[in-house]
Amino acid sequence: MISLPRWPHRSMAESASPASKIARKPYKRVLLKLSGEVLMGEDGYGINADTVNRLATELVEVSNSGVELAIVIGGGNIFRGMSGTATGMDRASADYMGMLATMMNSIALQDAIERQGQMVRVISALHVRQVAEPYIRRRAVRHLEKGRIVIFAAGTGNPYFTTDTAASLRAMEIQAEAVLKGTKVDGVYTADPLHDAKAERFERLSFTEALTRKLAVMDATALALCRDNNMRIIVFSIIKGGNLQRVIAGETVGTLVEESDND
Numbered sequence: 001m002i003s004l005p006r007w008p009h010r011s012m013a014e015s016a017s018p019a020s021k022i023a024r025k026p027y028k029r030v031l032l033k034l035s036g037e038v039l040m041g042e043d044g045y046g047i048n049a050d051t052v053n054r055l056a057t058e059l060v061e062v063s064n065s066g067v068e069l070a071i072v073i074g075g076g077n078i079f080r081g082m083s084g085t086a087t088g089m090d091r092a093s094a095d096y097m098g099m100l101a102t103m104m105n106s107i108a109l110q111d112a113i114e115r116q117g118q119m120v121r122v123i124s125a126l127h128v129r130q131v132a133e134p135y136i137r138r139r140a141v142r143h144l145e146k147g148r149i150v151i152f153a154a155g156t157g158n159p160y161f162t163t164d165t166a167a168s169l170r171a172m173e174i175q176a177e178a179v180l181k182g183t184k185v186d187g188v189y190t191a192d193p194l195h196d197a198k199a200e201r202f203e204r205l206s207f208t209e210a211l212t213r214k215l216a217v218m219d220a221t222a223l224a225l226c227r228d229n230n231m232r233i234i235v236f237s238i239i240k241g242g243n244l245q246r247v248i249a250g251e252t253v254g255t256l257v258e259e260s261d262n263d
Contacts (some may be wrong), residue, residue: 036077054111055215075101095159106153125157182238187255
């Protein structure tokens with residue numbers, strides 16, 4: 001596993017000060033986790049073409065800068081596995097439907113990236129050979145080394161596991177330097193900022209804090225996996241143009257979650 005530098009622990013008050021901004025080295029290989037909802041844009045569901053094209057432009061710019069970029073996309077904009085259980089659907093069947101939704105999102109993003117002239121591969125944990133390569137770790141790493149963007153589809157290929165867990169797992173397997181979680185919000189807050197005006201944003205969190213306080217970073221399985229393998233997570237807004245480049249360049253954006261000396 002790649003040895004990563006550590007940030008000193010800072011309180012939220014210290015984090016709010018410009019003097020607390022600490023530069024990091026640029027990342028060379030990252031895994032970007034995108035929620036399916038990001039692809040909706042301002043729509044209520046589905047895939048917004050303008051949003052996908054804008055996102056593809058930013059991804060191509062990052063890849064062309066020499067960064068090895070892997071992506072995991074959720075499927076919540078099309079189908080959320082848990083919603084099926086509420087109407088009596090078997091959980092495993094609902095989760096497989098969710099995996100297929102991630103496949104649809106992956107193909108849409110692949111098409112948008114390819115139309116900008118960038119090489120990209122969709123690699124699926126489920127065997128859908130007509131549209132995606134089967135997941136083979138060494139092949140995925142080789143694609144990255146050749147400068148191709150890799151999109152991991154269908155989660156882990158198993159029900160009862162989220163795409164957050166899939167992102168953490170794939171990041172470890174390809175030896176990424178960090179998991180970058182691109183969302184519609186600009187980090188992790190003490191409460192939902194849309195409903196609580198007093199909610200404060202964390203600049204840095206330990207895995208233990210995130211787990212014990214049940215903060216909206218990733219699900220517990222994904223967090224524990226990253227903690228046990230010293231894989232840092234950065235939660236940031238992918239909606240704001242240029243944020244992805246800033247994160248990869250080492251700027252302090254969003255919320256950093258990494259192991260604390262006290263964990």
